[in-house]
Amino acid sequence: MAHTAQPDHFWMPFTANRQFKSAPRLLERAEGMYYTSDDGRQILDGTAGLWCCNAGHGRREITEAVTQQLSKMDFAPTFQMGHSLPFQLAERLSEITPAGLNRVFFTNSGSESVDTALKIALAYQRAIGQGTRTRLIGRELGYHGVGFGGISVGGMTNNRKAFGALLPGVDHLPHTLDIERNRFAKGLPEQGAEKADELERLVTLHGAENIAAVIVEPMSGSSGVILPPKGYLQRLREITRKHGILLIFDEVITGFGRVGEAFASQRWGVTPDLITCAKGLTNGAVPMGAVFVSDELYDAFMTGPDSAIEFFHGYTYSGHPVACAAALATLDIYARENLFQKAIELESYWQSALKNLEDLPHIADIRTVGLVAGVQFETHAEGVGKRAYGIFRQCYEDGLLVRASGDTIALSPPLIIEKSHIDDLFGRFAEAIRKAG
Numbered sequence: 001m002a003h004t005a006q007p008d009h010f011w012m013p014f015t016a017n018r019q020f021k022s023a024p025r026l027l028e029r030a031e032g033m034y035y036t037s038d039d040g041r042q043i044l045d046g047t048a049g050l051w052c053c054n055a056g057h058g059r060r061e062i063t064e065a066v067t068q069q070l071s072k073m074d075f076a077p078t079f080q081m082g083h084s085l086p087f088q089l090a091e092r093l094s095e096i097t098p099a100g101l102n103r104v105f106f107t108n109s110g111s112e113s114v115d116t117a118l119k120i121a122l123a124y125q126r127a128i129g130q131g132t133r134t135r136l137i138g139r140e141l142g143y144h145g146v147g148f149g150g151i152s153v154g155g156m157t158n159n160r161k162a163f164g165a166l167l168p169g170v171d172h173l174p175h176t177l178d179i180e181r182n183r184f185a186k187g188l189p190e191q192g193a194e195k196a197d198e199l200e201r202l203v204t205l206h207g208a209e210n211i212a213a214v215i216v217e218p219m220s221g222s223s224g225v226i227l228p229p230k231g232y233l234q235r236l237r238e239i240t241r242k243h244g245i246l247l248i249f250d251e252v253i254t255g256f257g258r259v260g261e262a263f264a265s266q267r268w269g270v271t272p273d274l275i276t277c278a279k280g281l282t283n284g285a286v287p288m289g290a291v292f293v294s295d296e297l298y299d300a301f302m303t304g305p306d307s308a309i310e311f312f313h314g315y316t317y318s319g320h321p322v323a324c325a326a327a328l329a330t331l332d333i334y335a336r337e338n339l340f341q342k343a344i345e346l347e348s349y350w351q352s353a354l355k356n357l358e359d360l361p362h363i364a365d366i367r368t369v370g371l372v373a374g375v376q377f378e379t380h381a382e383g384v385g386k387r388a389y390g391i392f393r394q395c396y397e398d399g400l401l402v403r404a405s406g407d408t409i410a411l412s413p414p415l416i417i418e419k420s421h422i423d424d425l426f427g428r429f430a431e432a433i434r435k436a437g
């Protein structure tokens, strides 16, 4: 088949297809902190791919582990069969998860992890005789992937509005973005912990006996880096515990060192009942996700006759050998290079660099913690997203990859970043903001 000048067969995800295809941005290679574009330019990776390549690109150890595993055993089923790798990987993961979250269910993506966690929560409540607890609570502006469960508890309007009635029995807590009170906060904002109290109102409205679980991102990434106010997550934990409601942290972005420590749960000292993850689990090299579950929840399923399947759920590729090999090699790198501490070590340098942006044109807010930042711009007269998209394009032309979401540009570089890269990144970013006007 002949190549067309404007290839049009790939329906691109979360992309303005016609706009992109009229002027494609194609990446061809990746090494360390840099991509190389198809026209041979070095592009500094300010986004760790899509929040996933935390150990940087082209890690030889991962390539070797994957290659070896492929030649040894390409695939093996994990339904009523097994192989050693997911057992090993689950054990390794339990060494870095918060205390008590020692059971691991494998998936292939963040979206699948979310739907799995919601199903575990519902089935658990039923297993302990609390079958009326069927309601799920998410949060406005939350992003939990694109499965029907995830978009139902999620709170990003565009991801929900075209897709019908979604799951019934879902409520949303208010989001915690409060630019008026917390503008330019460094680290967790001071104001807003009381927004967690809205959960009490939902409990009063529905009765705790009807609510199964609350799911939140400890820090919302996709909706523009929205941080939990100081004390907010603690309040959510207290209220959920008081009412027998499960708490799920969606750590698909925050997991594996993004905000410091292995998980945000540890950085901010709040342990949920379940954690979802994906992305950094394999450094983005092979699709894989996981749900970490408390021993208490797991044990509640392990009743009835030994011959009975305890949880009717799973994916053909749950615990895929190649993904497990990539994840094991990734965890070795994280440990050897102490990468979960990197976001804490570099946090103040990163924050000072961001401070220099505050006086640039059209900056509405800057939010940051660990090695992540959301730089929000004033909305352009031509609509939401216009300004951030222009800056994103300018950055790419100038050799920097950032991520635009609405009026916010998110930065989340690989955790192997050095101070010199931070200088370079913010130099290019500031220049692009000036040029884009």
Ligand SMILES: Cc1ncc(COP(=O)(O)O)c(C=O)c1O
Residues within 6 Å of the ligand: 108, 109, 110, 111, 112, 114, 143, 144, 145, 146, 217, 221, 222, 250, 251, 252, 253, 278, 279
């Ligand atoms: C918090 C959160 N949950 C879930 C997902 C979905 O993950 P995936 O795209 O791997 O399905 C994402 C993706 O960015 C995410 O940020």
